[in-house]
Amino acid sequence: MDPSVEPRWLSAEEQQAWLAFVGVMMRLPAALDTQLQRDSGVSHFEYMVLAGLSEAPGRTRRMSDLAGFAESGLPRLSQVVGRLEKRGWVRRSPDPTDGRSTLATLTESGLQKVVETAPGHVEAVRSLVFDPLTRAQSRQLSEISQRVMRAIHPETGCPGSND
Amino acid sequence: MDPSVEPRWLSAEEQQAWLAFVGVMMRLPAALDTQLQRDSGVSHFEYMVLAGLSEAPGRTRRMSDLAGFAESGLPRLSQVVGRLEKRGWVRRSPDPTDGRSTLATLTESGLQKVVETAPGHVEAVRSLVFDPLTRAQSRQLSEISQRVMRAIHPETGCPGSND
DNA sequence: ACTGTTTAGTTCAATATTCAAGTACTAGCA
DNA sequence: TGCTAGTACTTGAATATTGAACTAAACAGT
Numbered sequence: 082m083d084p085s086v087e088p089r090w091l092s093a094e095e096q097q098a099w100l101a102f103v104g105v106m107m108r109l110p111a112a113l114d115t116q117l118q119r120d121s122g123v124s125h126f127e128y129m130v131l132a133g134l135s136e137a138p139g140r141t142r143r144m145s146d147l148a149g150f151a152e153s154g155l156p157r158l159s160q161v162v163g164r165l166e167k168r169g170w171v172r173r174s175p176d177p178t179d180g181r182s183t184l185a186t187l188t189e190s191g192l193q194k195v196v197e198t199a200p201g202h203v204e205a206v207r208s209l210v211f212d213p214l215t216r217a218q219s220r221q222l223s224e225i226s227q228r229v230m231r232a233i234h235p236e237t238g239c240p241g242s243n244d
Numbered sequence: 245m246d247p248s249v250e251p252r253w254l255s256a257e258e259q260q261a262w263l264a265f266v267g268v269m270m271r272l273p274a275a276l277d278t279q280l281q282r283d284s285g286v287s288h289f290e291y292m293v294l295a296g297l298s299e300a301p302g303r304t305r306r307m308s309d310l311a312g313f314a315e316s317g318l319p320r321l322s323q324v325v326g327r328l329e330k331r332g333w334v335r336r337s338p339d340p341t342d343g344r345s346t347l348a349t350l351t352e353s354g355l356q357k358v359v360e361t362a363p364g365h366v367e368a369v370r371s372l373v374f375d376p377l378t379r380a381q382s383r384q385l386s387e388i389s390q391r392v393m394r395a396i397h398p399e400t401g402c403p404g405s406n407d
Numbered sequence: 408a409c410t411g412t413t414t415a416g417t418t419c420a421a422t423a424t425t426c427a428a429g430t431a432c433t434a435g436c437a
Numbered sequence: 438t439g440c441t442a443g444t445a446c447t448t449g450a451a452t453a454t455t456g457a458a459c460t461a462a463a464c465a466g467t
Binding site: 088089090091094095097098099101102103104105106107108109110112129152153199200203204206207208209210211212213214218219220221222223224225226227228229230231232233234 | 251252253254257258260261262264265266267268269270271272273275292315316362363366367369370371372373374375376377381382383384385386387388389390391392393394395396397
């Protein structure tokens with residue numbers, strides 16, 4: 082924008098880190114999608130929605146909470162939940178407390194799906210991410226991710242805060 | 245798959261790391277896209293293609309090399325390069341050496357676009373990723389990414405190997 | 408030289424995502 | 438009560454991505 086200010090270019094070390102990290106951001110979601118799609122017929126995003134519901138009290142959550150948890154906007158969530166509902170894994174009902182809200186509930190069949198799917202998914206996450214790392218690196222990954230997350234969202238410090 | 249084998253669940257520490265890392269994988273690309281789109285009217289992927297060409301000798305690269313560099317398949321690259329060509333930033337020509345290949349070349353105008361766009365993008369990468377990290381964490385990020393990358397692609401150890 | 412196989416790239420149809428309205432409801436206030 | 442503003446969600450059109458089929462060129466074996 083302003084050519085009079087010399088940009089602070091990345092150092093060679095940073096460039097290398099950035100290149101590798103971008104690679105991971107491009108490939109890892111695709112790899113997880115592949116595993117989930119092949120073994121269980123769901124996308125990574127769909128799995129996150131099902132998992133998010135399975136952990137919630139009463140296996141029920143408001144759509145907006147779920148959107149926050151799944152790091153997505155409402156329109157996308159609405160489409161995906163619609164598909165999951167058609168497959169019998171989720172059920173939507175109006176919130177008796179507030180008529181504007183919609184509650185999404187995981188059905189029995191949906192819970193079973195999560196139970197069937199989780200082990201394979203965890204195994205994939207382990208083999209692609211945690212097994213190649215030392216324990217110290219796993220801790221660093223957590224710290225690094227949290228710092229980057231804070232830089233992206235200055236306001237929301239805690240993802241999945243359901244209050 | 246086989247319920248007789250108890251899956252090795254993630255520890256609490258690993259779960260926390262995983263949740264934060266997934267958040268970064270979902271949000272960071274979106275944040276970079278937003279900055280590039282707003283300030284320069286290109287997507288992150290388009291920028292990677294332009295940048296990949298700008299670094300290549302003669303500002304020219306074979307489509308397949310470029311696809312490897314940009315971590316994408318050929319169909320997607322073909323579409324995107326088509327768009328970039330329409331905007332006058334890239335030019336395609338048949339490879340005289342091998343009639344099957346197509347060479348993509350960055351035009352003068354495309355180079356100028358990269359030069360205009362790069363500072364803002366680097367600034368965004370810095371402020372979202374490297375500024376919040378210590379120097380040691382940047383190095384860890386590099387090492388961690390490389391290990392994960394190797395786990396995803398057992399075969400291709402070196403991204404962007406153009407030989 | 409001729410045929411079958413592999414590689415490089417494009418195109419087209421199916422699917423998914425995003426952005427911009429639109430609907431239904433709640434809440435504040437005169 | 439009736440009026441305005443704001444929230445939660447859904448829907449639909451425009452765009453992008455993916456996967457499968459297709460074209461063209463190179464190579465290997467005869």
